[in-house]
Amino acid sequence: MFRGEQTEVSGSEILSTLLGSEVRGDLLVLFHRNPGLIDTVDGVARRIGRTTVAIISEVRELLELGVLKQKRIGASEVVYLDRTKDRELLESVANHLKTLKVGEER
Amino acid sequence: MASRVNESGWNSPHGTLEPVSRSLSPDQRFAAENAFSSVLASTIREAVGDALGRNVLEILTLKGLLDATNNSKEFDSKLRSLFGNGAAVLERIVVKDLNRKLGIRYDSEASFDYEKSLETAREVCFVESRLK
Numbered sequence: 001m002f003r004g005e006q007t008e009v010s011g012s013e014i015l016s017t018l019l020g021s022e023v024r025g026d027l028l029v030l031f032h033r034n035p036g037l038i039d040t041v042d043g044v045a046r047r048i049g050r051t052t053v054a055i056i057s058e059v060r061e062l063l064e065l066g067v068l069k070q071k072r073i074g075a076s077e078v079v080y081l082d083r084t085k086d087r088e089l090l091e092s093v094a095n096h097l098k099t100l101k102v103g104e105e106r
Numbered sequence: 107m108a109s110r111v112n113e114s115g116w117n118s119p120h121g122t123l124e125p126v127s128r129s130l131s132p133d134q135r136f137a138a139e140n141a142f143s144s145v146l147a148s149t150i151r152e153a154v155g156d157a158l159g160r161n162v163l164e165i166l167t168l169k170g171l172l173d174a175t176n177n178s179k180e181f182d183s184k185l186r187s188l189f190g191n192g193a194a195v196l197e198r199i200v201v202k203d204l205n206r207k208l209g210i211r212y213d214s215e216a217s218f219d220y221e222k223s224l225e226t227a228r229e230v231c232f233v234e235s236r237l238k
Contacts, residue, residue, distance in 0.1 A: 018158070019192030022214060025199050029156045049214075087159075094161035102169045102184050 009065070011096025014089050017065050023050060023058040031068070031081040038073070038080040065089065130232060138235035142228050145207060147175045153199040178221045194218065201227075208234075 009017075019025060026048040031037060037044075041059055045052045059079060062068040066085040070077060130138060150172065155163040166172055171188070174180040185193035198214070201223040205212040208230045 015189065015192060019189060019195040022195055022198050025157055025195040028158070029153070029199060032156045032159070090159040090161060093158060094165055097162060097165045097169075097188060100188050102171055103187050 009092075011092040011094075014065065015093050015096060017061055018067070018089070018093070020061060021058055023048070023055050024061065026050070027055070027058060027062060028067075031086075035081050035083055038078050040076050040078055044079060130235065134235055135232070138232045141235060142231040143176050145231070146204065146224070146227070147172065149204045149207065150175050150200050153203050154196060157196060157199055178224045182220050194220075
């Protein structure tokens with residue numbers, strides 16, 4: 001269903017993707033609070049109180065960034081947090097934020 | 107902490123009620139302000155940490171961003187200077203968590219105003235302190 005294309009992206013781009021929508025914010029919080037979570041997109045949608053339709057493109061964005069991964073378990077496609085990639089991405093975000101001054105318009 | 111209220115504010119059958127803070131003694135108000143500041147600061151830390159990780163949270167702390175949590179306007183402005191449009195997403199996460207802790211309904215479809223949302227949450231804290 002999804003293809004995880006991972007190319008080199010800047011901290012600023014990563015940040016824009018991670019916080020690109022409220023749903024993506026909810027997904028990040030869900031997976032960071034439950035780093036071992038493995039569930040279908042339907043299940044993930046239920047966990048954050050949304051519909052599958054409302055989250056599918058947001059999940060796809062996170063799969064393309066690499067923070068989430070997808071695999072097949074039996075008859076189901078499930079998604080889960082790629083902890084290594086997640087750490088790398090958040091490190092890039094942190095390094096990007098270090099370079100910014102609080103109070104300056106972006 | 108379990109009063110269930112609508113995020114849009116405090117309403118009676120006769121209209122909007124006066125802010126609860128006015129009916130509190132100075133001591134009660136001080137205690138309620140402290141309680142609210144404390145729950146807000148911890149919620150912001152949890153929300154930012156859970157969304158973007160501990161390293162980002164540390165950087166925001168070093169940059170003094172978390173010193174401004176009591177001043178929602180200043181906090182919003184500082185957050186926007188770092189995160190641009192992403193600031194609104196972080197603020198929604200904060201308000202959602204804060205509302206859950208205080209028993210306030212959160213409607214993700216409704217228009218969002220960080221300052222107003224915090225005002226509602228503050229009022230709930232004041233009601234809680236009056237009931238104690």
